[in-house]
Amino acid sequence: MIISLFLFLAFFISQYSDNDLTIEANYYIENIGRNVDLDENYWALTELFFSTCQVNDVVQDQILNSDIIELKKYYSDINCSEINNDLTKTKYNLYYQISYEKGLTGLFAYFIIKSPKNEDFTSKIGAFKKVWQHRIPSDFENLLVPILNGSSLSPQYYPETNTSLIIYGILSQRNSVALTDSLNNEHLPIFWINELQNDKSSDFSFDPKNSLKLNSLIISLFRDGQYQKLLEINDLTRFYNLSPDLNNRSSLFYALSYAYFSVGRYDESLNVMRNKLLPLGAYIEATTVVLNSKLLMGASLYQLGKFEESKKVYEDLVTNNSVSKINIELLNNLSISYLKLGQKNKYVSLMLEALNTATKENAYKNKLTILRNLFYYYLSISDYSTALRYLDEAESIALENSDNAELSAIHIIYATYYWDVENDLDKALDELDAIKNSTLLSDDYFDRLSFLKKRIEIFIDSENYSKAEHELLEFKKITSENSDNRNYFEALIGLAEVKLKTNHLDEAGEIFDELRLYSLDNIDFELSVLYNTLSQMYNFQTGSKREALDNLEPVIEQVLQRARTSIDTQTGFWTLEQEYIDLFNASIQMLISLGNEQRALQLLDELKTINDAALYNSPILRANSLSEEDLAQDKILNDKIQDLRTEYLNQKTSDGRLQIKSQIDRLSAQREEILNKVRNELPNPVIPVWVIQRNISNNELILHFTEVGDKLYLAKISSNKIDISVYDFDRLTKNRFQDFADHIASASTDLFELHEITSLFKLDEIPSQYNSITVIPDNHLYRIPLDILPLSEPETSRSFGQVNYLIEKYDTRYFTSLQEFLENNRDTFGQKSTVDFSAFAISDFRSFDSQTLPSLPYATREILNIDKKLTDIENRNLYLGADATKQTFLEEAGKSRILHVATHSEVSEQDPLFSTIYLNGRSGHKEQPLYAYELFTTQLHNEMVMLNSCSSGSGDYLQGSGVMGISRALRYAGAQSLALNLWSVNDKIASEFATTFYESLNRGKTKSQSMRDAKLMLLETGNANPHYWGAYMLIGNSIPITKKPVKTGLLYFSLLLIFLASGYYAYTKTYSITVRNSSI
Template identity: 25%
Template structure:
């Protein structure tokens, strides 16, 4: 068969088909597909592989599986990633489990990586490597190295740790087997990249050593592709240290690189970085545009003033690189243009940011895994910070509002919209139940893994994640309105926000960037965008202040230190022009960002007065979320349910004697249902909470466990992810438990806290805590809060008054912010109960109307009779 010319394959196949020799037909098609594959003619390789698969039933089971595996590979090489995924799924789902099964999972990981769904790719790698002993030793190094490459894209603390482990595994394997030249090069290259990663692993000398060794290896193998890749990595490292020699490696690599080499665009990106370090902006922008051209399928205007059309950008062969190039273009301009006089350059930056935003919307819609969406939201967060920077320099505060809103809680908003979409009604109950069952099983395994993990548990978990994704993918086509958003969500506009503001109420919306941070002030009459000025990084100032107020003051020195720190922080967060306007108002709605979400603004001290003494304060994740969440119809039939376990059956959790008194008192005030001790179970929470307007939980919680935050019931813990499978109709949830507003911070999305979990499941507002609360003071404040709420005050006014009562009735150390400022109100701040005064005036008005009606009738009667 080796002497068979490629042109004769079709005629030979026809002969075999006519003779009904279908086994021979399939075998010949196999040979043809491989021959074209090695010639890199992937369309023809696919053509003959499909012929082989068509008659695979005439082959042995092993050959059937092999034919599908090869077809998946050919689709991947031809950049038909979705078809490759479907084909590899047939390998994993249609045959008994063997080495090819696990390899197919790992190949699909590469497909999802190419599609930008990075965390779904991670699931496939983890599933494929759940049983590494099933994969031959000679194949493992390349799979580990591919996994490392994916981790470098994700670039988190976890993936950095994992890469250290994977590199050691490949190193260990190299002592057992001789690595293929390509695998040995990749090992050196990945070590070089690992040591060039941000702190704590950054080590210039080690990174340089491995990259130079990789370059020497690629030169020895006469491998031009890898010579280019290594030279590029060396240049990138040298750019980090701002060394002139970076340009030598860049220019040398450009001469080696072929036009189709994906590293060529990265070389020009590095070239741009070099010139930007030298303050040669125009040279940097030219290099960026050349880099951009290399990621796109057709010619663009490469002058630095141009911005490519979105339709063309959507066709990019590497969207993450395209976004990075456009982002760097905006960043270079904004860092070099320090004032608003150069409008032309600033407008170029602004246009780039607008088009990146639209491209990011498309990429996010294509992502399926929550973690992949979070990855893209993190990328977007940097873009939106640049957008606000551009708006500040272009004096466009109204436009800045869009970018600040886009930077907050989009994923939560997306989930709320999907959970409450009108299309939900068309989804059969059985399908919704199956979806819920999948989620519950996945979350249960996550919670088990957070306590103790093993290979079997991980294998089950990643299998279930993959099956669930396949289930959802099928349903996306049938019920698109419920399972997948077809377009980006609309954000609330500034005009609507202003129209909805009541007199005396203003909004402060923050965005914290890597270099610059801003606050947007919104009142009925004004919109001001102000830059935050600080002598030290804002995050450090906030953490220093939080450390001071999260414990009682022991002496006068503690008090004075806190006041001084608070004064400086106040001056940063409330620039002078905004501070002077604030005095005319009495209600603040704060939309914090990043570490500001851990800060109780009411505790800030100015002129020996706390902010709460002058203002009623509430918080929201974003104005779009606040508005959307308020519009949801909630009609719970009952008023109040309180849970107070008091003592616990596990983990030696401390008894909470005050919780019983507190919850009983509040329950009596509101004529509600109180579940104490043995009745305060997780099962009762699941079965009853959905029917109540107010849900009160007085118990233990732990959000410091960022893997699995929990809240304690009598018999067991309720984990954050379990809240995602429940529904409530609560106007208010009160979490009188420690740290219930804390959790894992995700850039551009916010804190994944227990409070957020209750919003996800339906709450309109949540009162939660920012640190380990004091049982006595919290109980006092909470009880008074409900008393004021019952009187008809708003939620924000009730919480403020309860805190002021505490401040005015205590002294010395007991009045430390530690005791009273931990509880904050997030979400809708309006009243739940109608004020008695309002009821009185309504009754009076009705009586007046009735009397007036009676008088008019009497006059008419007298007139008719006269």
């Protein structure tokens, strides 16, 4: 299998050739012939000679062709073959022979340094000194003592001659630990850097003295972890040769590549690997070099967001690798690449294969890592029983191996699960007590901190503030004893939070006074946000209300800006940390209490649109559009900006903040130049609320929902009023809403549950002046369309035909934000489209191998019926069955105003950017799933996309985040609106719904009116259970898709009205002028 690995890398070999080696070998041979630097040139020629058997043959040919008889004597009888290619002992014997016969003290010292330490050098040293006493430098004896003893080599014993050769020998000898450390600790002569910089010329140099200096610098800086300094001298590799031993040369290139990786210059790391390391590894057939390089290459590509390329690298290694020792790491890396690409089945399969490999190799630590990964994966898809099964197995393995550290970590994971998922305080504390009441709680300082932090977190979340305070005081005590300022500040901030929540303002004030005495430069961004939030809450509660809000505004700005660049690589969503939740809830409630509803609403909508503004920051999208250099530079700039944001929040003076802000702005501008290459259009500015209100008609009411942690905000917005209500939306309430939605999706609809929502939000008390409701949902409320809510209390839970639903009274529209609502009034008719309607339908899925998908017998019929209804849309393309291919979809989707898909699709909650539409492959090919992120480069210009008969990856319904995710993805790609069903419905009902929907669209009605017509049709003629008629939601632009001409009779009547109105206007205008004139 290794053979195929090198065949794969064959294209690299052209960069290394026998001719290159011939030039290098002749350089050393000619210098030896001229007696130039004999110690160094004999060393270089010997190292090159013994690199590999292939190199040995090339160099030996040059030696035999030379006129130097001594060279032939030394090298001509040494033969290398694949059977006997370990000539280390032969090489060092040759060093001794050459140095002894030629009197080369530097090469003799190098021989002693590099030879096995169990060898007795007494006789050889004595013989050398006897013959060459007159040539031995005075410091030679002082040099040999530490070398032979393996003790530290003080700077005063550095040799005056052959310095570079001897120091390189020490540094490259792994066994000489004390010698190596002494050189590193004494900061190896850094003046060599200046020498090399000054001596370089336009011609590449094989000078072995310079090679030795450069090699020593690389080894020393790499071992010392001075990666940035190391990279500053990388340019010298363009002028000076690295080690003539090609194996050592590959190690040095790997060190440079790894250093680039470590400082985030993944593009340069890849350049070194592609242009230097892999070609060299392929040439010398160095299996380990190639494998390690490819592993690093895969990791670099992964860090840049190039998950597809990373996956291919790992797949190649798994296919061609015969070194079982690294199979676990390979399989783990490859499986994570699959996960990032939305290929969940492959992820699980590879993780299980890695688990089996770890079991066979008895690598229990690897098994624990894999089991934890599987636990977190199944936890993320809400498969709790499977998740716990893997965690249980991890616990058993840790017990078998008496690994207390792992057991402690597992108990903390259990505690987190029981509290976060099951909301079971007793079980969570039992798990933590199992650590406290046993030997599992080690004396390790950081283990104790982790344990205390988890207890504090749970006690604060459960509002058990007295116990939280007890644990915080313990936390404070041990951090103080260990002079751990960062965690000591965290303890103080936690105590201040407890005092505020228990209304002990005086004690909170004392803590803030203490915190102000310290510089908080070393606390992280999230903790700084919490500190600023709590301190301004204190100010607000003690009377400084305006000051508190003014002080929070820059904090909000930094958090929002940070959030826009902190998108999860898989889901496309930003992570709302608890510290951010506290900040936003505190700020919004302060604003509401001060009567500033406009700013509160603006902030709430900004929270909803962060994911929109940041979608271009998705690694998948950026990796498809940016070069590796841009990707690496973007990451570096982003990291610098994030560090500066923390400095900004921790800076106490206004001048200091101003300076940091200017740095942030400058770096942000540089980053914007890169990101503008990705964006379809520039991000929209924040819209003032009064502009929104100016676009609301008098009969229209907007219901704007926003979830922020355990609070739900409902803003009722009309043209002249904003009213914001705040609801407690804790875990139990969220679970209750989740249950309501599950019941609807499974046709177990409970009208009492739905009416509970109506009453909660007072939707039955909407003033009579409104007949149109615009809904901007959030998360849970995407799964429960307000259309289906009963306006009066039902007689029974299933008296579906006896209640009036909201849709029967109101025309409803849905948007994801106020920004999208504002854009809804923009007519996009006919923009950039050459086809009016394109439809893709598949009914038979028996040939699909990757998924077991049920047939959709009405899908094809649905398209044909719609085609008949669209009499006022001329250019229509239908792709049915085998013609509904991924290739055709990608070619035609961007050309169509209306895009209709009637096939299976999977809209995922966990990773909506990988939401899937199942299409056929080209003739003779298997099915080809289309992922949402692939549409980013398609440049859609659709007025509407309708996904019919979709099923969710989380069951028979869509989660709210999945709806938001697919909507954002399609909207980013250019679609103006999206129609989709939120849960699976009967194939026949889906077909009837779509036909009626398009029939209304064909009559010139708006999309929202047409959606309402279709729902009312099903409600009136079919089963009144909302499950059957309420599944569909239209999100986005509602403009009609046809422009119906006005009928002739109506035209004449309209003209008459215009004529009469014009006459009346002229009369009143004349009359008013007459009156005004007569009054003068």
